[in-house]
Amino acid sequence: MESVSEKKEKPLLIECxxxxxxxxxxxAVDQVSFKVHEGEIVGLVGxxxxxxxxxxxxxxSVLPPSGGNAFIDGFSILSDEQKIQDRIGYVSQQFGLYGDLTVMENLHFFGDVFGVENSEKNQRIEELLEFSQLKDFKDFQAEKLSGGMKQKLSLSCALIHRPKVLFxxxxxNGVDPVSRRDFWNILRSLNERGTTVFLSTAYLDExxxxxxxxxxxxxxxxxxGTLNQLRRSVAGNVVEIKCKTPRIAFLKLRNLFGTDVVKLFGNRIHVFLFASDTPGTIETVEKILTEAGIVDASITSVAPTLEDIFMALMRGKDDDEV
Ligand SMILES: Nc1ncnc2c1ncn2[C@@H]1O[C@H](COP(=O)(O)OP(=O)(O)O)[C@@H](O)[C@H]1O
Ligand SMILES: [Mg+2]
Structure with missing residues (x-):
């Protein structure tokens, strides 16, 4: 765990x-402000x-803003586009590779786009092929690769000029679980070598x-904030219920507590009990289940997952605007 003082010493890399x-x-984006320091891994979720x-x-700096500004390594997205391009790697949501080119040809192409000197390019490509475990596939056409391998190649192409920050x-998205795990291992080792990572994801576990x-x-x-900071920001706790008839229990609990605070995860049920809720106690949950004839339930208090936290934060948000 990084201490606060350690964090302060790291230079600011993204200032939005x-x-x-x-x-x-x-x-589409409404007055967003945040800071990212060198060496962080930041997840943008929504x-x-x-x-x-x-x-x-x-x-x-692909899209000009309507208002505000952002700085990457001190350079403004409004006026220093080239300086920013030199410092960032960007793996976009769309397939950005050339499907008809081989793995090797794609890497060379992006090396040229980013102006990597020939003398350095070959060595970097070798490193990236090793790093992304694509060495055996270097002569494959990009379009013939699996989803997971395509993503590794996109990542390698975005890293060819050794960016400070990777977006x-x-x-x-749409990558199988094993490849997802591999991809995360690559991101983590990249981060350990000093690259700052900023990624968006729809997966809360990620x-x-x-x-x-x-x-x-x-x-x-x-x-x-950090997961722990977010946990502390919601006043309440999560009760986890496991029983042999989770669907029945789920429906009963949902009837009492409401759809926005009761979630079914496979055979586990999470009930988010707000500190302010009157019936919000483990005893109430126990009583409801017993009355429904469910006597085998294990009921425990657990740390809220990100999903629980967002459920709590979103509670009533959408209704407010109706
Ligand atoms: N080029 C565009 N023209 C008009 N509306 C857009 C454009 N790009 C995005 N939007 C809208 O802006 C909102 C945010 O979109 P987006 O940034 O793609 O969200 P996300 O990546 O979180 O799914 C959406 O309502 C989307 O329809
Ligand atoms: Mg998107």
Whole structure:
């Protein structure tokens, strides 16, 4: 665990200052501000349409903002596009490789795009092929690779110029679990070697692995911090129920506590009990289940998962606007 004082010594790498983007009347990103220091892994989480891609496209100076500014390694996205391109790698949500080119040809192509000197390019390509375990596939056409391998190649191409910060937009979307795990191992070892990682994801279990989590909702930041900070920010606790008839128990509990606080995860049920809720005690849960004839339930208090936290943060958010 990093201490606060250690964190302070690390230089600021991303500074997002009231960044906004509107498309006509739609506000896709709404006055977003946050800071990222060198060496962090940051997870940008939010449902579809939350504004994740728009935010990343602005930070990578692909898309001009409607308001605010952001600085990468001290350079403004408004005026220092080239300086920013030299410092960042960007794996976009769309397939950015050339399908008809081989793995090797793609790496050479991106090396040239980023102006990597020929003398250095070959060595970097060798390192990246090793690192991404794509060596045996170097003569394969990119379009013939599996989803997981395509992502590793996209990542390698984005790393060819040794960027300080790597931006990845939902890099593991649609990738099988084994490849997802491999991909994460690569990201982690990259981070250990000093690269700062900023990724968006729709998977909350992935976001939990990030040192800092930014939760975006309708273009605005709903919460930002480490998992533990987010845990402390919600007043309440989670009760986990395991029993032989989880679906029946789930329906009973949902009837009493409401759909927004009771979730079924396979054979486990989580009930988020807000500190302010009157019937919110383990005893109440026990009573409801006993009355429903469920006597085999194990009921324990557990630390809230990210899913629980967001459920709590989102509670009533959408209704407020009706
Ligand atoms: N080029 C565009 N023109 C108009 N609306 C857009 C454009 N890009 C994104 N949007 C809208 O902005 C909102 C945020 O989109 P996006 O950033 O893609 O969200 P996410 O990546 O979180 O799914 C959505 O409502 C989307 O429809
Ligand atoms: Mg997106």
């Amino acid at each position: 200052d009231n960044l906004s983007k509107s498309f006509g009347r739609l506000v 449902p579809d349409g939350a504004g994740k891609t728009t935010l990343i496209r602005m930070l990578t 990845l937009d939902e890099p593991t 976001a939990e692995r990030c040192g800092k989590i930014i939760f975006l909702h309708k273009g605005g930041i709903l919460a930002c």
